[in-house]
Amino acid sequence: MLYPEKEKISLEKLKELQLERLKWSLKHAYRNNAVYKKKFDDAGFNPDSFSSFDDMKRVPFLYKQEMRESYPYGLFAVPMNKVVRLHSSSGTTGNATVVGYTKNDVEIWAEVCARSLSGIGATEEDIIQVAYGYGLFTGGLGLHYGAEKLGAATIPISGGNTEKQLMLMKDFGSTVLACTPSYALNIADFAAKNAPELDFKKLKLRKGIFGAEPWTNEMRTEIESRLDIDAYDIYGLSEVIGPGVSCECEAKQGMHVFEDHFYVEIINPETGEILPEGSQGEIVYTSLTKEACPVIRYRSRDITRLYRDNCSCGRVFTKMEKITGRSDDMLIIRGVNVFPSQIESVLVAVEGVEPHYQIIVDRKGTLDDIEVKVEVNESIFSDEMKVMSELSSKIASKIKTHLNISAKITLVEPSSIERSVGKAVRVIDKRKK
Amino acid sequence: MNIQQISVFIENKPGRLQHVLEVLNSGHINILTLTIAEINDFGILRMIVDKPNTAHDILRKENVTSSVNEVLGVGIDDKPGGLLRLIKCFAENKLNIEYMYAFTQKKGDEATMIFRFEDIEAAKNLLIKEGFNIMKKIDIIGDQE
Ligand SMILES: [Zn+2]
Numbered sequence: 412m413l414y415p416e417k418e419k420i421s422l423e424k425l426k427e428l429q430l431e432r433l434k435w436s437l438k439h440a441y442r443n444n445a446v447y448k449k450k451f452d453d454a455g456f457n458p459d460s461f462s463s464f465d466d467m468k469r470v471p472f473l474y475k476q477e478m479r480e481s482y483p484y485g486l487f488a489v490p491m492n493k494v495v496r497l498h499s500s501s502g503t504t505g506n507a508t509v510v511g512y513t514k515n516d517v518e519i520w521a522e523v524c525a526r527s528l529s530g531i532g533a534t535e536e537d538i539i540q541v542a543y544g545y546g547l548f549t550g551g552l553g554l555h556y557g558a559e560k561l562g563a564a565t566i567p568i569s570g571g572n573t574e575k576q577l578m579l580m581k582d583f584g585s586t587v588l589a590c591t592p593s594y595a596l597n598i599a600d601f602a603a604k605n606a607p608e609l610d611f612k613k614l615k616l617r618k619g620i621f622g623a624e625p626w627t628n629e630m631r632t633e634i635e636s637r638l639d640i641d642a643y644d645i646y647g648l649s650e651v652i653g654p655g656v657s658c659e660c661e662a663k664q665g666m667h668v669f670e671d672h673f674y675v676e677i678i679n680p681e682t683g684e685i686l687p688e689g690s691q692g693e694i695v696y697t698s699l700t701k702e703a704c705p706v707i708r709y710r711s712r713d714i715t716r717l718y719r720d721n722c723s724c725g726r727v728f729t730k731m732e733k734i735t736g737r738s739d740d741m742l743i744i745r746g747v748n749v750f751p752s753q754i755e756s757v758l759v760a761v762e763g764v765e766p767h768y769q770i771i772v773d774r775k776g777t778l779d780d781i782e783v784k785v786e787v788n789e790s791i792f793s794d795e796m797k798v799m800s801e802l803s804s805k806i807a808s809k810i811k812t813h814l815n816i817s818a819k820i821t822l823v824e825p826s827s828i829e830r831s832v833g834k835a836v837r838v839i840d841k842r843k844k
Numbered sequence: 845m846n847i848q849q850i851s852v853f854i855e856n857k858p859g860r861l862q863h864v865l866e867v868l869n870s871g872h873i874n875i876l877t878l879t880i881a882e883i884n885d886f887g888i889l890r891m892i893v894d895k896p897n898t899a900h901d902i903l904r905k906e907n908v909t910s911s912v913n914e915v916l917g918v919g920i921d922d923k924p925g926g927l928l929r930l931i932k933c934f935a936e937n938k939l940n941i942e943y944m945y946a947f948t949q950k951k952g953d954e955a956t957m958i959f960r961f962e963d964i965e966a967a968k969n970l971l972i973k974e975g976f977n978i979m980k981k982i983d984i985i986g987d988q989e
Contacts, residue, residue, distance in 0.1 A: 824855050
């Protein structure tokens with residue numbers, strides 16, 4: 412643990428600290444930003460009247476759309492001469508959001524990323540290959556600053572150029588890989604195809620820290636066995652700070668939220684009502700220490716669950732489960748709530764099927780139709796039609812059992828589904844006009 | 845050595861078969877016989893080619909899913925009842941045929957049938973005992989690999 416005095420804080424002390432910081436953050440946003448001032452005034456909320464966590468329900472939510480409308484600097488709460496860094500979410504005009512960081516914000520961000528790395532067992536002895544994209548996207552620089560703060564040797568290779576990634580793993584002896592989970596699988600695919608002689612067991616690579624897209628435990632098993640590493644989930648949103656909002660520890664059971672910097676709530680996405688601890692719902696973020704761009708009750712759209720356990724790592728910080736899906740990604744198919752990640756779990760559980768898939772939803776007459784396209788690779792291909800038909804029906808019946816929907820399974824050729832190094836498009840909903 | 849067959853996964857879409865044939869052609873692979881099994885959305889193309897392992901490698905490089913496995917080539921008399929005698933023999937010995945197809949080239953008075961069994965060695969031993977002529981890889985596809 413890098414900062415035991417902060418990370419091993421008692422729950423009581425943590426709550427005290429959070430309340431004190433919440434008061435500061437709410438006042439800071441209200442006094443220094445016109446958008447927040449108007450929102451709070453319109454909602455009849457005065458930060459001076461905030462005295463307990465129970466008052467949170469009076470604080471208005473911040474929606475992604477408001478961030479877009481505030482493009483570029485509408486939600487900044489410090490003058491530009493205090494801003495040292497700008498990041499932006501992908502998106503065209505009218506869709507992009509911009510976040511700024513003061514020197515102190517960058518420092519805090521580096522610290523939470525360093526804590527994340529230390530939490531998965533990385534130390535200053537490690538050589539960390541940062542294969543997240545560098546640039547406006549927060550992944551690359553976030554992990555980069557975190558790795559340097561940890562004191563590890565940091566390789567800023569950025570995403571893509573898989574051949575070179577493998578070369579550095581061999582020649583530089585990288586011990587930790589940081590990238591998106593789908594890119595980790597891309598690396599494994601690329602190696603299997605172009606360097607079949609490469610034995611990951613002989614590489615020094617021992618751990619991976621993967622995030623920026625939802626992934627499943629089945630995917631973890633696959634990455635771990637194919638790259639011969641331990642794989643951990645790191646989570647974050649650029650709107651909140653970037654990667655490092657929460658991260659798994661070596662227990663690999665839930666991601667600890669760095670609660671001394673981020674206040675989290677679980678709400679019912681339909682009603683906005685705060686749900687009790689342990690409930691599944693949308694996670695809402697409030698920054699406690701951020702100066703340049705405070706976020707107050709930001710609606711993430713990510714669906715998860717928060718809970719505290721006596722974690723073996725000794726951190727008291729609340730845990731969040733892997734993201735089940737995004738409330739905007741949630742598909743309602745014949746009245747059943749379906750997250751693409753659930754389909755993915757089924758596919759990975761069927762032996763050998765890699766998660767190269769696409770879900771297509773359409774409406775035929777009044778009924779919703781769901782089709783799942785799955786790419787056929789060598790490990791699942793058979794020259795016997797019987798075996799191939801069984802594969803389709805096995806996937807269909809598992810989807811039926813787990814999700815209670817009937818899906819048409821279409822087996823397709825490798826690389827026929829569009830994919831990218833960053834986030835993959837998993838769903839095509841033809842019902843939307 | 846048993847005959848090797850290469851099987852290829854293809855979607856039932858225009859141009860997919862052509863694509864596979866073009867890839868094989870670019871690698872100077874000679875196709876001796878070819879058959880397609882298909883259901884709604886996809887088919888399995890099964891071929892006897894002169895260089896099955898080379899074909900497998902070049903298909904993999906082009907991201908085409910394929911596999912190489914052994915099949916049994918059995919010579920049968922090219923006259924009425926020739927195939928029947930063989931099939932009866934399978935039935936009597938409870939040998940399950942996964943699938944079968946005819947090899948296009950004839951050798952003398954014999955036609956060749958290709959059979960895929962779960963347990964190729966068991967089938968082979970039985971047929972030899974029954975006096976059937978089992979084709980070797982070298983007889984059918986030569987020894988280019
Ligand atoms: Zn822990």
